[in-house]
Amino acid sequence: MAVGSLLELGLFSSLDEAEKEVKRIRPGVQLNETQRRVLEHLYPYAKE
Secondary structure, eight states: OHHHHHHHTTSOSSHHHHHHHHHHHOTTOOOOHHHHHHHHHHOGGGOO
16 A cells, blocks of 8 residues: 555655645545554554
8 A cells, every 4th residue: 555655664754644645646546444544553653
C-alpha cells in the first residue's frame, strides 16, 4: 500500500498527509475504512 510505504520511509508523519500525497500522484487511490484502521494500528503516531 502506497500510504504505508510513505509512512514507513518517514516521508510523512501523518496518515492524512501521506494519503493526500498518494492521491496527488494517483487520483484513483482510495483508502477504505478497514485499510485506514490497519494503518492507524501499524502507525499509531500518524493519527491526527
